[in-house]
Amino acid sequence: MKKPYPSSEPGLIPENEMDSDGDASASPERQCAVTRERLPKEAMLRFVLSPDNVVMPDLAARLPGRGVWVTAERRHVDTAASKGAFARGFKTSVTVPTDLSDLTERLLLKRCIDLLGLARKAGQAVQGHDQVRDALRGAEPAFLLEASDGAEDGRKKVYFLAKAIYSAVKVAGALSAQELGMAFGRDRVIHGLVRRGAIAKNWETAYRRLTGFRLAPELDWFPEPDR
Template identity: 60%
Template sequence: MMPSPRNEPDQRLTAREDMPTGDAPHRQCIVTRESLPQEAMIRFVRSPDGIAVPDASGKLPGRGAWVTANRETVEKAVEKGAFSRAFKVKTAPADGLADMVETQLANRCIGLLGMARKAGVAILGFDQVRNYLRGSAPGYLLEAADGSEDGRNKVHFLAKALYDTPRTAGALTSAELGMAFGRERVIHALLQEGSLSDSFATAYKRLTGFRAAPEQDWFSGRIR
């Protein structure tokens, strides 16, 4: 028996609502002073020449300063000189700091999708995605930001009819999805359920703090 469709909730969640909590390390934002799970924040480090640069992967050496993972808060950190206070020495933000963060986060998402392709847990193409949905629940639906409304609606509403509130990512372009999957362009794809789709969920949530998530409007009935 097929699962009964349910009402779809508003997918607009704060970082705190959509990020793991539990025993995950917490950090204090240098702007808001709020303590949040590390996965909901962006780490910054001070370069040898005194510039604050993003370290979205959290792997660069040195002392880190943490900012809530959204564009507005990063821009406030720049405006208020928060990095100099955090590092206790004059520290200038890199030019276009929020855009640098967005690029790092997009690359993280692309890298995870590439891992999914190599692991054989990614399905590509309109017909292939729809055929997969008829037999199994998706971990994450991927729709290109510049894809057609008709095509993505056919994928989404099939998934919604069969499964409970399918997760959909629409902030990556067809070229970015193509880069992830080794093709020129990809419009429709999905990740199978599993650890990689869960990792992608966390990475994608951080990205949408810096880049619009069009899927919030695509299937909501709101007029754009």
């Protein structure tokens, strides 16, 4: 599984520009508590403490109090949990749930499903082979959605149709047919499409984070440099 975002070099931030997390309030980057790399906030996850000092994900990065940032990958969250990074970051004794990475994945998945549902209601997402085909002929998509457990021949037909029209095509394949179905109000969805726009940008951030916790099969389906 490839990293969804490239690493960036650590930077020095003046103390008077630090926020309550010890990071630059105006900076689009945060420092990972495990790797010490500075990365875009979109490539990271913020964790906070509950009133009982239990470490919890703060996906929206809006909850009050000190936060600890970790690169949005399962291995780094597991390392933070096992090597005391949360206790050091919060500067106090903390309780780390044994299933913190699994909890984070479930919340990230819910975020992806909710955003797809929002896109559907706004007319920014469609499902079904024929609907996707028609949408492709109308405008370049932000993402093709292909169920992780869908048939290979079907996904190839959709993908290569898109490639015949547009030079660069992004595919999201980490959600199962049942999970995509939850977003579209159906039992199962195999093929879908997200149109370009603000919702698509939020969806991409959520999806890239999710693929730090589960495989992104599209990297093997269509291993091309445009993704």
